[in-house]
Amino acid sequence: MSLFSKALKAAEKAATKKAAKAEADAVKKKLVDTMAKGTLAKEKAAATRAEKLQSMPAMHLDKATQPKTAYSGIKGYTPLDDIGAVYGNPLERVQPMTPIRIEDLEGKIVRGMQTDRSHAGTTLQGLLGQNFGEGVSLRGGYEFPSFNPHAWASEKGIASTTLNRAGRDIADAEGGDVINVGLGMKPQTGMDFSHMPAQTLLQMVHANQPPDATLRAFDEMMRKKYPDFPGLMNIDNQYLADAGGKFRTMMTQEMDAEGWLRAGMPEVGVARKAVTAPYLDNPIDLRTGQSMQYPTSSFVRLDPTQKITPGDHPSYSSNIPGTLVGKLDMPVPANLLFGDFMAGKDPSAIGKIMAMSPPKTEITPEVIERVLKYQDLINNPQGQVTGSYGWLPPERGR
Numbered sequence: 438m439s440l441f442s443k444a445l446k447a448a449e450k451a452a453t454k455k456a457a458k459a460e461a462d463a464v465k466k467k468l469v470d471t472m473a474k475g476t477l478a479k480e481k482a483a484a485t486r487a488e489k490l491q492s493m494p495a496m497h498l499d500k501a502t503q504p505k506t507a508y509s510g511i512k513g514y515t516p517l518d519d520i521g522a523v524y525g526n527p528l529e530r531v532q533p534m535t536p537i538r539i540e541d542l543e544g545k546i547v548r549g550m551q552t553d554r555s556h557a558g559t560t561l562q563g564l565l566g567q568n569f570g571e572g573v574s575l576r577g578g579y580e581f582p583s584f585n586p587h588a589w590a591s592e593k594g595i596a597s598t599t600l601n602r603a604g605r606d607i608a609d610a611e612g613g614d615v616i617n618v619g620l621g622m623k624p625q626t627g628m629d630f631s632h633m634p635a636q637t638l639l640q641m642v643h644a645n646q647p648p649d650a651t652l653r654a655f656d657e658m659m660r661k662k663y664p665d666f667p668g669l670m671n672i673d674n675q676y677l678a679d680a681g682g683k684f685r686t687m688m689t690q691e692m693d694a695e696g697w698l699r700a701g702m703p704e705v706g707v708a709r710k711a712v713t714a715p716y717l718d719n720p721i722d723l724r725t726g727q728s729m730q731y732p733t734s735s736f737v738r739l740d741p742t743q744k745i746t747p748g749d750h751p752s753y754s755s756n757i758p759g760t761l762v763g764k765l766d767m768p769v770p771a772n773l774l775f776g777d778f779m780a781g782k783d784p785s786a787i788g789k790i791m792a793m794s795p796p797k798t799e800i801t802p803e804v805i806e807r808v809l810k811y812q813d814l815i816n817n818p819q820g821q822v823t824g825s826y827g828w829l830p831p832e833r834g835r
Contacts, residue, residue: 509706579734588759
């Protein structure tokens, strides 16, 4: 090949490479531009919403002084230890919530599943010195099986997936005992799909009667997504039960904003707190002093030989067959049971990962020792605890 031919071939190759790079750069630029437009649209919508909220008439002239809590993303006016929640008479349990020890579970296969932290077995009848026009039926949550002849409740698709997974777990265990444990979702947002926070907020709205301008603005905002929404003052608890979880989630989370609060809407954190089961009322991880991530709740034994049945839970359409095993004396962090599953994962992504692939473990002597050492912190709240703990902050162990 002559020098000219070689030079021509090299030039063609360079031109091809340059063209490919230019094409790749164009695709990349288009992608970046598209993402930028999406981000800009979101920012513009957020700015418009913020501007509208700031223009609302302020019922609360002073800014909220109560610190942010696990139940809300904003500051509030009401201390959460003084919400004056009034509950009705407790219902009769149909399955006992038996106290169990972690040692009792040795050798068992345990599969985690997410649960909301809602209360069960009673009715919320009022808050902050005001009686509700309609009580809010508290159905659980982790105590659901204690007041129902079923193990769990969920939407039909999730219920079927959960029961089928239990069948595979039992087959894989080859005669071993397989149980499930509920892991409490975040107190700030984990219950919003259910009817309980939204119905509580609705009753607070009806009791407090926010200004007409505030109600009109909120109704208008909801109608952008749900054009047929009749307005907060024109709906009742049954409407919210029928509206579906996405609607309830939007209503609750949109209301959890400083502008709406100052314009006369109720405190969302107060509503969430009022419908939370005491057992899962923001337990603190004693290793860190922070809110416990995914605390354990009730243990249940699912029965895949039975079928999913329609349920009467206002939030979840289907019952999952099975029986209640019980609960530990105190909730413990999920990573004590499922340490390998959670190791190295972004804590903010754990919920999504668990929804796609719930963790499974065998309760080995090592797991039992971890839990017992953690429970030792309760018995020794001051100073050093016994033993050596690689997962304790320096001031609490070693």
